Amino acid sequence: xxxxxxxxxxxxxxxxxxxxxxxxxxxxxxxxxxxxxxxxxxxxxxxxxxxxxxxxxxxxxxxxxxxxxxxxxxxxxxxxxxxxxxxxxxxxxxxxxxxxxxxxxxxxxxxxxxxxxxxxxxxxxxxxxxxxxxxxxxxxxxxxxxxxxxxxxxxxxxxxxxxxxxxxxxxxxxxxxxxxxxxxxxxxxxxxxxxxxxxxxxxxxxxxxxxxxxxxxxxxxxxxxxxxxxxxxxxxxxxxxxxxxxxxxxxxxxxxxxxxxxxxxxxxxxxxxxxxx
Amino acid sequence: xxxxxxxxxxxxxxxxxxxxxxxxxxxxxxxxxxxxxxxxxxxxxxxxxxxxxxxxxxxxxxxxxxxxxxxxxxxxxxxxxxxxxxxxxxxxxxxxxxxxxxxxxxxxxxxxxxxxxxxxxxxxxxxxxxxxxxxxxxxxxxxxxxxxxxxxxxxxxxxxxxxxxxxxxxxxxxxxxxxxxxxxxxxxxxxxxxxxxxxxxxxxxxxxxxxxxxxxxxxxxxxxxxxxxxxxxxxxxxxxxxxxxxxxxxxxxxxxxxxxxxxxxxxxxxxxxxxxxxxxxxxxxxxxxxxxxxxxxxxxxxxxxxxxxxxxxxxxxxxxxxxxxxxxxxxxxxxxxxxxxx
Numbered sequence: 001x002x003x004x005x006x007x008x009x010x011x012x013x014x015x016x017x018x019x020x021x022x023x024x025x026x027x028x029x030x031x032x033x034x035x036x037x038x039x040x041x042x043x044x045x046x047x048x049x050x051x052x053x054x055x056x057x058x059x060x061x062x063x064x065x066x067x068x069x070x071x072x073x074x075x076x077x078x079x080x081x082x083x084x085x086x087x088x089x090x091x092x093x094x095x096x097x098x099x100x101x102x103x104x105x106x107x108x109x110x111x112x113x114x115x116x117x118x119x120x121x122x123x124x125x126x127x128x129x130x131x132x133x134x135x136x137x138x139x140x141x142x143x144x145x146x147x148x149x150x151x152x153x154x155x156x157x158x159x160x161x162x163x164x165x166x167x168x169x170x171x172x173x174x175x176x177x178x179x180x181x182x183x184x185x186x187x188x189x190x191x192x193x194x195x196x197x198x199x200x201x202x203x204x205x206x207x208x209x210x211x212x213x214x215x216x217x218x219x220x221x222x223x224x225x226x227x228x229x230x231x232x233x234x235x236x237x238x239x240x241x242x243x244x245x246x247x248x249x250x251x252x253x254x255x256x257x258x259x260x261x262x263x264x265x266x267x268x269x270x271x272x273x274x275x276x277x
Numbered sequence: 278x279x280x281x282x283x284x285x286x287x288x289x290x291x292x293x294x295x296x297x298x299x300x301x302x303x304x305x306x307x308x309x310x311x312x313x314x315x316x317x318x319x320x321x322x323x324x325x326x327x328x329x330x331x332x333x334x335x336x337x338x339x340x341x342x343x344x345x346x347x348x349x350x351x352x353x354x355x356x357x358x359x360x361x362x363x364x365x366x367x368x369x370x371x372x373x374x375x376x377x378x379x380x381x382x383x384x385x386x387x388x389x390x391x392x393x394x395x396x397x398x399x400x401x402x403x404x405x406x407x408x409x410x411x412x413x414x415x416x417x418x419x420x421x422x423x424x425x426x427x428x429x430x431x432x433x434x435x436x437x438x439x440x441x442x443x444x445x446x447x448x449x450x451x452x453x454x455x456x457x458x459x460x461x462x463x464x465x466x467x468x469x470x471x472x473x474x475x476x477x478x479x480x481x482x483x484x485x486x487x488x489x490x491x492x493x494x495x496x497x498x499x500x501x502x503x504x505x506x507x508x509x510x511x512x513x514x515x516x517x518x519x520x521x522x523x524x525x526x527x528x529x530x531x532x533x534x535x536x537x538x539x540x541x542x543x544x545x546x547x548x549x550x551x552x553x554x555x556x557x558x559x560x561x562x563x564x565x566x567x568x569x570x571x572x573x574x575x576x577x578x579x580x581x582x583x584x585x586x587x588x589x590x591x592x593x594x595x596x597x598x599x600x601x602x603x604x605x606x607x608x609x610x611x612x613x614x615x616x617x618x619x
Contacts (some may be wrong), residue, residue, distance in 0.1 A: 010401040022389075
């Protein structure tokens, strides 16, 4: 048990070091993420101005005021910072294609666990660098959060939801990457996933403004737990029984994707070793 | 004691037959034709503990496929293999901690980090005790003369240095069985020589069992007492390197140095003339005729120096490979005629 924990720590440490090699790229990448915020704030301003007939303050879209909308958007930025996995699926597919995956068949190390630790390291480095600009942007935008800070219990649920969002994102994209065992190229598949994810996770707009039957659709899909659900918790839109229920469903999806990626990996390796590496 | 036991091991791949042209590409979307490639067809081999065995064979002969089977990367179509009592393709951790595979063309180290970090990762993955890790690491890097490069990012190392680091990484957990797939590919003569020397010393000291594939006869001649020639997925020869020459080459090369004023025009009558550079000449003579031809030459000419040698190993091996090709052709023609089949 101790040996295993030590292994994890060393993998994590080495992955952290590796991430830090690319300081410049990282800083730039992190800063560039904040540019879309400005355009989004102006976009919603224009939308609300049109809806409210010139008065942004009076306008209301499905229960969202302009301030609510911007607050929601800022929160999905955080959700996505946890649940998005740039390069994961394509990286796994590439490793399958160029044969690097053999390493995980030959050495006593598990691909899914190894890459998870890598990803955690990746995220940790990202948060460490991004926390300052994030804090700055949220400070500038503090007036959009009209309801203020949520209570401790909600905050705890919010964090739990973010962490599960990260893990669902990881295991889901891992599963997509593992499709590479069957189709050598997964980039177009990944593109379709990204496209759906952009709209149906709530990244683009809050999912509760959707009319039927779309609202039912996003409810049964796992995508909403990647962006919408954590943000909705923070904004106090889900509480009590709904909150507990939502977290339980999120946990169920997480377990599902852990199992699913495991099955995919086992079958993929079987196929790979059957067809000849 | 047998450490590797292989019986009737076979592996076929199904390869998608892509036809030329756009139209064929479109039909290929719906209906694909596959061809079966028999990479390994029924290999029997026993390797004892501490043996250093070379796999020789042309590209696509099945050498790498055999190594992949033994390291558990692929499953066989039929047959059995046991390495230290384990079935490789079950991929048990207990087995994976006891062997290593080094591929000359594949990189296992972390590209942007110093090699030392990759070594530490291996220490954890393979559960190597800290003091043993230090000791093995120092021993290996001293032998390979790369101790002072440990803290340099791997991407800044030369190909030879990187290969040495790869070897170190693979040997940190003191594997009992080592598979080397062209470990000296692309290296210059000096780096090749260094790696050979290292492997030789290491193998003698640790008595590990090593299977090596290489296209460099120098590697093989320097390292392996036993040579297995694989061609078309089958074992064509299994024995000593010198034995290959005895078995497959019916010729010897006679090098002659003539006294001044000797004429060279009648050498054809002794055998095939390979080279004439007065006052020297080289002849290719059938092995059985060497004594009589030599006597005749010495009798008819005034000779300053003479040497009888085996033909270069590369040539003999090339002959062996092409013999395999001929047999293969015979077999396919026989299969095609139904009468001959019975």
